[in-house]
Amino acid sequence: MHSPLRTPRVSRRQMLQSGALCGGLLAMGDLGMLSQLKPVSAAEAKLDPNVVRLDSSIEPLVRLIEETPREQLMEAVAARIKQGTSYREVLAALLLVGVKNIEPRPSVGHKFHAVLVVNSAHLASISSPDEHRWLPIFWALDHYKSAAQRDVEERGDWTMSAIDDSQVMPHAKAKAQYVEAMENWDEAKADIAAASLARTGGANEIYRLLFKYGSRDYRSIGHKAIYVANSYRTLSCIGWQHAEPVLRSLTYALLMHEGSNPSQRDDEADRPFRRNEEIAAKLRDDWTTGKLDSDATQAMIETLRSGSNDDACDQAVQLINSGIHPQSIWDAMHVVAGEMVMQQPAIVPLHSVTTTNALRYAYETCGDDATRKLLLLQNAAFLPMFRSGMGGRGRVKDVTVGKLSEVEPAKSPQSVDDIFAELGSDPMAAAQMTLAYLQGQENHSAKAKQLIDAARVLVFRKGDNAHDYKFSSAILEDYYHVSPAWRDTYLASNIFLLRDSQRKDNQLVSRIQSALA
Helix, strand or coil, X not given: XXXXXXXXXXXXXXXXXXXXXXXXXXXXXXXXXXXXCCCCCHHHHCCCCCCCCCCCCHHHHHXXXXXXXXXXHHHHHHHHHHCCCCHHHHHHHHHHHHHHHCCCCCCCCHHHHHHHHHHHHHHHHHCCCHHHCHHHHHXXXXXXXXXXXXXXXXXXXXXXXXXXXXXXXXHHHHHHHHHHHHHHCCXXXXXXXXXXXXXXXXXXXXXXXXXXXXXXXXXXXXXXHHHHHHHHHHHHHHCHHHHHHHHHHHHHHHCCCCCCCHHHCCCCCCHHHHHHHHHHHHCCCCCCCCECCHHHHHHHHHHHHHCXXXXXXXXXXXXXXXXXXXXXHHHHHHHHHHHHHHHCCCHHHHHHHHHHHHHHHHHHHCCCHHHHHHHHHHHHHHHHHHHHHHHHHCCCCCCCHHHHHCCCCCCCCCCHHHHHHHHCCCHHHHHHHHHHHHCCCCCHHHHHHHHHHHHHHHHHHHCCCHHHHHHHHHHHHHCCCCCHHHHHHHHHHHHHHCCCCCCCCCCHHHHHHHHHC
16 A cells, blocks of 8 residues: 555656865865855854745745756756845755655665755755855755655655645644554554644644654664754754645654564564663653763763663663763763764764764753653663664774874874875874864864864865765764763764865866856
8 A cells, every 4th residue: 555645756757867273174275166156144044033934935946956957956046046045945945855755765764865964964054154055055956866866766756645635633633643643653644643733733842742753763773863853953944834744754754664563563673762761760850960970971981882772771870860960971972972983984883973963952952851861761772773783784893982092193283184184094093183183282162163164164075975964964063062071082083984185076066166157
Protein backbone atom coordinates (compact mmCIF):
# COMPACT_ATOMS: atom_id res chain seq x y z
CA MET A 1 0.00 0.00 0.00
CA HIS A 2 1.34 3.45 -0.86
CA SER A 3 2.14 5.93 1.88
CA PRO A 4 -0.34 8.84 2.05
CA LEU A 5 2.61 11.05 1.18
CA ARG A 6 3.49 9.37 -2.11
CA THR A 7 2.40 10.59 -5.51
CA PRO A 8 4.36 9.78 -8.68
CA ARG A 9 5.13 12.74 -10.89
CA VAL A 10 6.55 12.08 -14.35
CA SER A 11 7.09 15.59 -15.73
CA ARG A 12 9.95 16.43 -13.37
CA ARG A 13 11.92 13.43 -14.63
CA GLN A 14 12.17 15.06 -18.04
CA MET A 15 13.10 18.41 -16.51
CA LEU A 16 15.89 16.90 -14.39
CA GLN A 17 17.58 15.31 -17.31
CA SER A 18 18.03 18.47 -19.01
CA GLY A 19 43.80 39.71 9.96
CA ALA A 20 47.62 38.77 11.32
CA LEU A 21 46.34 35.83 13.23
CA CYS A 22 44.69 34.22 10.28
CA GLY A 23 47.03 35.02 7.42
CA GLY A 24 45.86 34.41 3.88
CA LEU A 25 42.92 32.05 4.43
CA LEU A 26 40.56 34.71 5.69
CA ALA A 27 41.35 37.11 2.88
CA MET A 28 38.55 35.24 1.03
CA GLY A 29 40.39 35.42 -2.28
CA ASP A 30 38.01 35.01 -5.19
CA LEU A 31 34.92 34.83 -2.97
CA GLY A 32 34.70 38.62 -3.09
CA MET A 33 32.72 38.46 -6.33
CA LEU A 34 29.67 37.48 -4.27
CA SER A 35 29.34 41.16 -3.37
CA GLN A 36 27.85 41.61 -6.84
CA LEU A 37 24.65 40.11 -5.42
CA LYS A 38 22.41 42.05 -3.10
CA PRO A 39 24.20 41.75 0.29
CA VAL A 40 22.40 39.86 3.07
CA SER A 41 22.48 41.86 6.27
CA ALA A 42 22.91 40.13 9.60
CA ALA A 43 19.49 41.43 10.63
CA GLU A 44 17.81 39.90 7.59
CA ALA A 45 19.43 36.48 8.02
CA LYS A 46 18.65 36.22 11.73
CA LEU A 47 15.27 35.59 13.27
CA ASP A 48 13.14 38.70 13.75
CA PRO A 49 10.11 37.87 15.90
CA ASN A 50 8.19 40.74 14.31
CA VAL A 51 8.96 39.93 10.68
CA VAL A 52 6.02 39.69 8.26
CA ARG A 53 5.55 36.10 7.26
CA LEU A 54 6.07 35.04 3.67
CA ASP A 55 2.89 34.66 1.64
CA SER A 56 1.77 32.33 -1.14
CA SER A 57 4.06 34.06 -3.63
CA ILE A 58 6.76 31.59 -2.49
CA GLU A 59 5.21 28.95 -4.74
CA PRO A 60 6.52 30.48 -8.00
CA LEU A 61 10.04 30.45 -6.58
CA VAL A 62 9.69 26.80 -5.58
CA ARG A 63 8.45 26.03 -9.07
CA LEU A 64 11.40 27.88 -10.57
CA ILE A 65 13.81 25.67 -8.61
CA GLU A 66 11.89 22.55 -9.60
CA GLU A 67 11.66 23.30 -13.28
CA THR A 68 14.98 24.97 -14.05
CA PRO A 69 17.67 22.54 -15.23
CA ARG A 70 20.59 22.20 -12.85
CA GLU A 71 23.07 23.81 -15.21
CA GLN A 72 20.89 26.96 -15.41
CA LEU A 73 19.68 27.26 -11.81
CA MET A 74 22.49 29.49 -10.52
CA GLU A 75 21.75 32.08 -13.21
CA ALA A 76 17.99 31.89 -12.68
CA VAL A 77 18.16 32.38 -8.90
CA ALA A 78 20.83 35.09 -9.18
CA ALA A 79 18.53 36.98 -11.54
CA ARG A 80 15.64 36.75 -9.04
CA ILE A 81 17.87 38.04 -6.23
CA LYS A 82 18.98 40.97 -8.34
CA GLN A 83 15.30 41.75 -8.89
CA GLY A 84 14.65 41.88 -5.15
CA THR A 85 13.96 38.30 -3.97
CA SER A 86 15.05 38.16 -0.32
CA TYR A 87 17.27 35.77 1.57
CA ARG A 88 14.30 34.42 3.54
CA GLU A 89 12.34 33.74 0.39
CA VAL A 90 15.21 31.77 -1.13
CA LEU A 91 15.75 29.87 2.13
CA ALA A 92 12.04 29.06 2.39
CA ALA A 93 11.86 27.87 -1.20
CA LEU A 94 14.98 25.75 -0.71
CA LEU A 95 13.49 23.94 2.29
CA LEU A 96 10.04 23.54 0.75
CA VAL A 97 11.22 22.23 -2.60
CA GLY A 98 13.12 19.50 -0.75
CA VAL A 99 10.34 18.37 1.58
CA LYS A 100 7.89 18.38 -1.31
CA ASN A 101 9.99 16.39 -3.77
CA ILE A 102 12.46 14.18 -1.88
CA GLU A 103 11.25 11.18 0.07
CA PRO A 104 12.95 10.53 3.44
CA ARG A 105 13.00 6.81 2.67
CA PRO A 106 14.44 4.21 2.71
CA SER A 107 16.64 6.14 5.16
CA VAL A 108 16.44 9.61 6.64
CA GLY A 109 19.78 10.41 5.03
CA HIS A 110 21.47 9.85 1.67
CA LYS A 111 19.61 11.97 -0.91
CA PHE A 112 17.50 13.51 1.88
CA HIS A 113 20.57 15.45 2.96
CA ALA A 114 19.32 18.07 0.52
CA VAL A 115 16.73 18.87 3.20
CA LEU A 116 18.87 18.15 6.27
CA VAL A 117 21.62 20.49 5.07
CA VAL A 118 19.40 23.56 4.64
CA ASN A 119 19.77 24.70 8.25
CA SER A 120 23.50 23.95 8.23
CA ALA A 121 23.88 26.14 5.14
CA HIS A 122 21.82 28.81 6.89
CA LEU A 123 24.05 28.65 9.99
CA ALA A 124 27.13 28.99 7.80
CA SER A 125 25.47 31.88 6.02
CA ILE A 126 24.55 33.95 9.07
CA SER A 127 28.05 33.45 10.49
CA SER A 128 29.69 34.93 7.39
CA PRO A 129 30.34 38.51 6.27
CA ASP A 130 27.32 40.11 4.60
CA GLU A 131 28.71 39.90 1.08
CA HIS A 132 29.45 36.18 1.35
CA ARG A 133 26.18 34.94 2.79
CA TRP A 134 24.78 33.69 -0.49
CA LEU A 135 27.47 31.09 -1.13
CA PRO A 136 26.18 28.31 1.20
CA ILE A 137 22.66 28.87 -0.10
CA PHE A 138 23.75 28.60 -3.73
CA TRP A 139 25.65 25.43 -2.86
CA ALA A 140 22.52 23.96 -1.25
CA LEU A 141 20.43 24.85 -4.30
CA ASP A 142 22.80 22.94 -6.54
CA HIS A 143 22.86 20.03 -4.10
CA TYR A 144 19.07 19.85 -4.19
CA LYS A 145 19.12 19.33 -7.96
CA SER A 146 21.52 16.43 -7.56
CA ALA A 147 19.39 14.87 -4.81
CA ALA A 148 16.18 15.34 -6.83
CA GLN A 149 17.73 13.42 -9.69
CA ARG A 150 18.61 10.60 -7.31
CA ASP A 151 15.02 10.58 -6.05
CA VAL A 152 13.82 10.15 -9.64
CA GLU A 153 16.21 7.28 -10.20
CA GLU A 154 15.67 5.52 -6.86
CA ARG A 155 12.05 6.19 -5.87
CA GLY A 156 10.18 6.86 -9.11
CA ASP A 157 10.01 10.63 -8.76
CA TRP A 158 8.23 10.82 -5.39
CA THR A 159 6.34 13.93 -4.40
CA MET A 160 4.20 14.76 -1.39
CA SER A 161 0.47 14.37 -2.01
CA ALA A 162 -2.18 16.94 -1.15
CA ILE A 163 -3.98 16.63 2.17
CA ASP A 164 -7.72 15.99 2.25
CA ASP A 165 -9.04 19.14 3.92
CA SER A 166 -12.19 17.37 5.06
CA GLN A 167 -10.07 15.22 7.39
CA VAL A 168 -8.40 18.14 9.19
CA MET A 169 -9.23 18.05 12.90
CA PRO A 170 -9.49 20.63 15.69
CA HIS A 171 -6.38 21.09 17.79
CA ALA A 172 -7.17 18.95 20.83
CA LYS A 173 -8.29 15.99 18.73
CA ALA A 174 -5.32 16.38 16.39
CA LYS A 175 -2.82 16.35 19.26
CA ALA A 176 -4.38 13.24 20.81
CA GLN A 177 -4.40 11.44 17.45
CA TYR A 178 -0.83 12.48 16.73
CA VAL A 179 0.47 11.01 20.00
CA GLU A 180 -1.53 7.81 19.50
CA ALA A 181 -0.40 7.45 15.90
CA MET A 182 3.26 8.04 16.71
CA GLU A 183 3.15 5.54 19.56
CA ASN A 184 1.59 2.97 17.21
CA TRP A 185 3.73 3.89 14.16
CA ASP A 186 0.58 4.61 12.13
CA GLU A 187 1.64 6.71 9.11
CA ALA A 188 -1.81 7.56 7.74
CA LYS A 189 -3.25 8.84 11.03
CA ALA A 190 -0.04 10.65 11.91
CA ASP A 191 -0.01 12.43 8.54
CA ILE A 192 -3.50 13.89 8.98
CA ALA A 193 -2.75 14.82 12.59
CA ALA A 194 0.49 16.55 11.62
CA ALA A 195 -1.27 18.66 8.98
CA SER A 196 -4.00 19.53 11.49
CA LEU A 197 -1.48 20.56 14.15
CA ALA A 198 0.37 22.76 11.67
CA ARG A 199 -2.89 24.63 10.99
CA THR A 200 -4.15 24.85 14.57
CA GLY A 201 -1.13 24.80 16.88
CA GLY A 202 2.06 26.67 17.65
CA ALA A 203 5.66 25.72 17.11
CA ASN A 204 6.71 25.32 20.73
CA GLU A 205 3.89 22.97 21.70
CA ILE A 206 4.24 20.81 18.59
CA TYR A 207 8.00 20.59 18.68
CA ARG A 208 7.95 19.40 22.27
CA LEU A 209 6.40 16.25 20.85
CA LEU A 210 8.75 16.16 17.89
CA PHE A 211 11.88 16.56 20.03
CA LYS A 212 10.75 13.49 21.95
CA TYR A 213 9.94 11.34 18.93
CA GLY A 214 13.07 12.49 17.10
CA SER A 215 15.19 11.01 19.88
CA ARG A 216 13.08 7.88 20.29
CA ASP A 217 15.10 5.39 18.24
CA TYR A 218 18.57 4.93 16.75
CA ARG A 219 17.43 4.15 13.20
CA SER A 220 19.18 6.24 10.52
CA ILE A 221 22.11 6.92 12.91
CA GLY A 222 20.77 10.13 14.35
CA HIS A 223 19.23 11.67 11.25
CA LYS A 224 15.77 11.73 12.81
CA ALA A 225 16.94 13.95 15.67
CA ILE A 226 18.92 16.07 13.20
CA TYR A 227 15.85 16.63 11.03
CA VAL A 228 13.75 17.69 14.01
CA ALA A 229 16.29 20.26 15.20
CA ASN A 230 17.12 21.57 11.75
CA SER A 231 13.51 21.92 10.64
CA TYR A 232 12.58 23.82 13.80
CA ARG A 233 15.49 26.19 13.33
CA THR A 234 14.73 26.85 9.66
CA LEU A 235 11.02 27.37 10.29
CA SER A 236 11.93 29.88 12.98
CA CYS A 237 13.57 31.93 10.26
CA ILE A 238 11.22 31.50 7.31
CA GLY A 239 7.88 31.57 9.15
CA TRP A 240 5.35 29.11 10.58
CA GLN A 241 3.08 29.52 7.56
CA HIS A 242 5.39 27.04 5.82
CA ALA A 243 5.07 24.45 8.61
CA GLU A 244 2.48 22.06 7.17
CA PRO A 245 4.55 20.31 4.47
CA VAL A 246 7.59 20.35 6.75
CA LEU A 247 5.72 18.70 9.64
CA ARG A 248 4.22 16.10 7.32
CA SER A 249 7.62 15.25 5.85
CA LEU A 250 9.19 15.20 9.31
CA THR A 251 6.50 12.92 10.72
CA TYR A 252 6.91 10.55 7.78
CA ALA A 253 10.67 10.50 8.42
CA LEU A 254 10.28 9.81 12.14
CA LEU A 255 8.11 6.78 11.39
CA MET A 256 10.76 5.21 9.14
CA HIS A 257 11.45 1.59 10.17
CA GLU A 258 12.03 -1.81 8.68
CA GLY A 259 9.78 -4.83 9.08
CA SER A 260 6.76 -5.06 11.35
CA ASN A 261 5.44 -2.47 13.79
CA PRO A 262 8.28 -1.49 16.20
CA SER A 263 5.79 -1.00 19.04
CA GLN A 264 5.10 -4.72 18.92
CA ARG A 265 8.68 -5.96 19.03
CA ASP A 266 11.90 -5.46 20.99
CA ASP A 267 14.44 -3.91 18.62
CA GLU A 268 17.85 -2.76 19.79
CA ALA A 269 17.17 0.65 18.24
CA ASP A 270 14.20 1.18 20.60
CA ARG A 271 15.47 -0.30 23.87
CA PRO A 272 17.34 2.72 25.28
CA PHE A 273 14.30 4.99 25.05
CA ARG A 274 12.00 2.53 26.78
CA ARG A 275 14.50 2.11 29.61
CA ASN A 276 15.29 5.82 29.81
CA GLU A 277 11.63 6.71 30.23
CA GLU A 278 11.85 4.75 33.49
CA ILE A 279 15.22 5.87 34.85
CA ALA A 280 14.66 9.55 33.95
CA ALA A 281 12.15 9.62 36.78
CA LYS A 282 15.03 8.84 39.17
CA LEU A 283 16.75 12.17 38.52
CA ARG A 284 16.53 14.56 41.48
CA ASP A 285 13.89 17.29 41.34
CA ASP A 286 16.49 20.07 41.03
CA TRP A 287 18.49 18.14 38.45
CA THR A 288 19.41 21.20 36.37
CA THR A 289 21.35 22.71 39.27
CA GLY A 290 24.63 21.43 40.65
CA LYS A 291 28.30 22.13 40.12
CA LEU A 292 30.60 21.82 37.15
CA ASP A 293 33.21 19.17 37.88
CA SER A 294 36.01 18.11 35.51
CA ASP A 295 36.51 14.89 37.47
CA ALA A 296 32.87 14.00 36.89
CA THR A 297 33.28 14.79 33.19
CA GLN A 298 36.33 12.53 33.04
CA ALA A 299 34.43 9.72 34.78
CA MET A 300 31.61 10.07 32.26
CA ILE A 301 34.13 10.03 29.41
CA GLU A 302 35.57 6.74 30.64
CA THR A 303 32.14 5.15 30.81
CA LEU A 304 31.24 6.34 27.31
CA ARG A 305 34.52 4.89 26.00
CA SER A 306 34.04 1.39 27.30
CA GLY A 307 30.59 0.89 28.81
CA SER A 308 27.25 -0.11 27.33
CA ASN A 309 24.46 2.32 26.61
CA ASP A 310 22.82 1.26 29.87
CA ASP A 311 26.09 1.93 31.73
CA ALA A 312 26.31 5.40 30.22
CA CYS A 313 22.76 6.34 31.19
CA ASP A 314 23.14 4.96 34.70
CA GLN A 315 26.37 6.91 35.14
CA ALA A 316 24.71 10.12 34.00
CA VAL A 317 21.86 9.66 36.50
CA GLN A 318 24.29 8.81 39.31
CA LEU A 319 26.49 11.85 38.68
CA ILE A 320 23.59 14.30 38.43
CA ASN A 321 21.97 12.90 41.57
CA SER A 322 25.28 13.33 43.41
CA GLY A 323 25.17 17.07 42.74
CA ILE A 324 26.84 17.38 39.34
CA HIS A 325 25.47 19.87 36.83
CA PRO A 326 24.18 18.38 33.54
CA GLN A 327 26.71 20.56 31.70
CA SER A 328 29.45 18.22 32.96
CA ILE A 329 27.64 15.32 31.31
CA TRP A 330 27.23 17.25 28.05
CA ASP A 331 30.94 18.15 28.13
CA ALA A 332 31.78 14.45 28.26
CA MET A 333 29.41 13.61 25.42
CA HIS A 334 30.78 16.34 23.16
CA VAL A 335 34.38 15.35 23.90
CA VAL A 336 33.78 11.65 23.29
CA ALA A 337 31.99 12.38 20.01
CA GLY A 338 35.03 14.37 18.90
CA GLU A 339 37.37 11.64 20.09
CA MET A 340 35.53 9.16 17.90
CA VAL A 341 36.32 11.39 14.93
CA MET A 342 40.02 11.09 15.78
CA GLN A 343 39.74 7.34 16.03
CA GLN A 344 37.92 6.91 12.73
CA PRO A 345 37.52 10.04 10.57
CA ALA A 346 34.53 8.63 8.71
CA ILE A 347 30.77 8.71 8.38
CA VAL A 348 29.68 7.00 11.63
CA PRO A 349 31.64 9.17 14.09
CA LEU A 350 30.77 12.24 12.03
CA HIS A 351 27.15 11.52 12.89
CA SER A 352 27.97 11.05 16.55
CA VAL A 353 28.98 14.73 16.45
CA THR A 354 26.04 16.03 14.41
CA THR A 355 23.53 13.98 16.41
CA THR A 356 24.95 15.31 19.67
CA ASN A 357 24.65 18.80 18.23
CA ALA A 358 20.98 18.21 17.35
CA LEU A 359 20.07 16.64 20.69
CA ARG A 360 21.92 19.39 22.57
CA TYR A 361 19.95 22.01 20.62
CA ALA A 362 16.69 20.20 21.40
CA TYR A 363 17.68 19.97 25.08
CA GLU A 364 18.36 23.71 25.25
CA THR A 365 15.20 24.60 23.31
CA CYS A 366 12.53 22.25 24.65
CA GLY A 367 10.53 23.64 27.54
CA ASP A 368 9.32 20.28 28.83
CA ASP A 369 11.34 18.98 31.78
CA ALA A 370 10.57 15.30 31.21
CA THR A 371 11.55 15.53 27.54
CA ARG A 372 14.81 17.32 28.39
CA LYS A 373 15.77 14.46 30.71
CA LEU A 374 15.11 11.97 27.93
CA LEU A 375 17.14 13.95 25.43
CA LEU A 376 20.19 13.96 27.68
CA LEU A 377 19.89 10.25 28.45
CA GLN A 378 19.24 9.32 24.82
CA ASN A 379 22.41 11.09 23.76
CA ALA A 380 24.31 9.17 26.43
CA ALA A 381 22.83 5.93 25.08
CA PHE A 382 23.50 6.70 21.42
CA LEU A 383 27.24 7.32 21.79
CA PRO A 384 28.10 3.69 22.72
CA MET A 385 25.88 2.64 19.81
CA PHE A 386 27.88 4.87 17.47
CA ARG A 387 31.05 3.35 18.93
CA SER A 388 29.72 -0.11 18.14
CA GLY A 389 28.93 1.01 14.61
CA MET A 390 32.51 2.19 14.20
CA GLY A 391 33.77 -1.21 15.25
CA GLY A 392 31.70 -2.85 12.56
CA ARG A 393 33.55 -0.81 9.94
CA GLY A 394 37.00 -1.66 11.28
CA ARG A 395 40.21 0.39 11.45
CA VAL A 396 39.45 2.19 14.71
CA LYS A 397 42.64 3.83 15.97
CA ASP A 398 43.66 3.33 19.58
CA VAL A 399 43.93 7.02 20.41
CA THR A 400 42.27 9.36 22.88
CA VAL A 401 42.02 13.13 23.17
CA GLY A 402 44.70 12.97 25.83
CA LYS A 403 47.28 12.37 23.11
CA LEU A 404 46.70 15.85 21.74
CA SER A 405 48.50 17.44 24.69
CA GLU A 406 50.98 14.67 25.55
CA VAL A 407 53.72 16.01 23.30
CA GLU A 408 54.61 19.31 21.74
CA PRO A 409 53.68 19.44 18.06
CA ALA A 410 56.58 18.97 15.68
CA LYS A 411 55.69 22.28 14.03
CA SER A 412 54.81 25.39 15.98
CA PRO A 413 51.85 27.10 14.30
CA GLN A 414 52.21 30.82 13.76
CA SER A 415 48.77 31.20 12.19
CA VAL A 416 45.75 29.14 11.23
CA ASP A 417 47.23 28.89 7.73
CA ASP A 418 49.90 26.57 9.13
CA ILE A 419 47.28 24.32 10.73
CA PHE A 420 45.09 23.89 7.66
CA ALA A 421 48.10 23.41 5.39
CA GLU A 422 49.23 20.53 7.64
CA LEU A 423 45.75 18.99 7.89
CA GLY A 424 45.82 17.41 4.44
CA SER A 425 49.03 15.41 5.04
CA ASP A 426 49.04 14.78 8.81
CA PRO A 427 45.71 15.27 10.60
CA MET A 428 47.09 14.25 14.00
CA ALA A 429 49.85 16.83 13.75
CA ALA A 430 47.28 19.42 12.68
CA ALA A 431 45.10 18.53 15.69
CA GLN A 432 48.06 18.89 18.05
CA MET A 433 48.96 22.20 16.40
CA THR A 434 45.37 23.36 16.86
CA LEU A 435 45.40 22.65 20.59
CA ALA A 436 48.81 24.31 21.02
CA TYR A 437 47.65 27.33 19.03
CA LEU A 438 44.43 27.76 21.00
CA GLN A 439 46.08 27.25 24.38
CA GLY A 440 48.70 29.94 23.83
CA GLN A 441 49.01 32.60 26.47
CA GLU A 442 47.64 35.50 24.46
CA ASN A 443 44.53 36.37 22.45
CA HIS A 444 42.72 33.08 23.07
CA SER A 445 39.26 34.25 22.04
CA ALA A 446 40.60 36.01 18.96
CA LYS A 447 42.58 32.94 17.94
CA ALA A 448 39.54 30.71 18.34
CA LYS A 449 37.42 33.03 16.22
CA GLN A 450 40.05 33.24 13.50
CA LEU A 451 40.39 29.46 13.38
CA ILE A 452 36.62 29.02 13.20
CA ASP A 453 36.31 31.65 10.47
CA ALA A 454 39.10 30.02 8.46
CA ALA A 455 37.47 26.59 8.79
CA ARG A 456 34.20 27.98 7.49
CA VAL A 457 35.85 29.68 4.51
CA LEU A 458 37.56 26.43 3.59
CA VAL A 459 34.22 24.64 3.59
CA PHE A 460 32.90 27.30 1.22
CA ARG A 461 35.91 26.90 -1.06
CA LYS A 462 36.68 23.18 -0.73
CA GLY A 463 33.50 21.47 0.50
CA ASP A 464 31.85 19.09 -1.93
CA ASN A 465 29.11 17.28 0.03
CA ALA A 466 26.37 17.92 2.56
CA HIS A 467 28.40 16.50 5.41
CA ASP A 468 31.00 19.23 5.01
CA TYR A 469 28.32 21.79 5.89
CA LYS A 470 26.50 19.69 8.48
CA PHE A 471 29.65 18.72 10.35
CA SER A 472 31.39 22.08 10.29
CA SER A 473 28.25 23.96 11.35
CA ALA A 474 27.77 21.54 14.25
CA ILE A 475 31.28 21.68 15.68
CA LEU A 476 31.75 25.41 15.17
CA GLU A 477 28.50 26.00 17.05
CA ASP A 478 29.15 23.48 19.81
CA TYR A 479 32.63 24.85 20.50
CA TYR A 480 30.83 27.52 22.52
CA HIS A 481 28.48 25.00 24.17
CA VAL A 482 31.38 23.06 25.70
CA SER A 483 32.83 24.35 28.97
CA PRO A 484 36.05 26.39 28.61
CA ALA A 485 38.12 23.64 30.20
CA TRP A 486 37.21 21.22 27.38
CA ARG A 487 36.32 23.30 24.33
CA ASP A 488 39.82 23.59 22.82
CA THR A 489 40.24 19.82 23.04
CA TYR A 490 36.84 19.40 21.40
CA LEU A 491 37.70 21.61 18.44
CA ALA A 492 41.17 20.09 17.99
CA SER A 493 39.81 16.54 17.87
CA ASN A 494 37.21 17.44 15.26
CA ILE A 495 39.66 19.09 12.88
CA PHE A 496 40.22 15.64 11.36
CA LEU A 497 37.02 16.05 9.30
CA LEU A 498 37.39 19.69 8.30
CA ARG A 499 38.71 20.73 4.88
CA ASP A 500 42.44 21.39 4.42
CA SER A 501 43.81 24.30 2.43
CA GLN A 502 45.73 22.10 -0.02
CA ARG A 503 42.57 20.48 -1.36
CA LYS A 504 41.36 21.54 -4.80
CA ASP A 505 38.65 24.23 -4.81
CA ASN A 506 35.16 23.09 -5.71
CA GLN A 507 33.54 24.38 -8.89
CA LEU A 508 30.76 26.38 -7.26
CA VAL A 509 32.67 29.65 -7.06
CA SER A 510 33.36 29.67 -10.78
CA ARG A 511 29.73 28.74 -11.50
CA ILE A 512 28.46 31.70 -9.49
CA GLN A 513 30.96 33.97 -11.22
CA SER A 514 29.52 32.79 -14.51
CA ALA A 515 25.97 33.39 -13.26
CA LEU A 516 26.85 36.96 -12.35
CA ALA A 517 28.71 37.78 -15.58
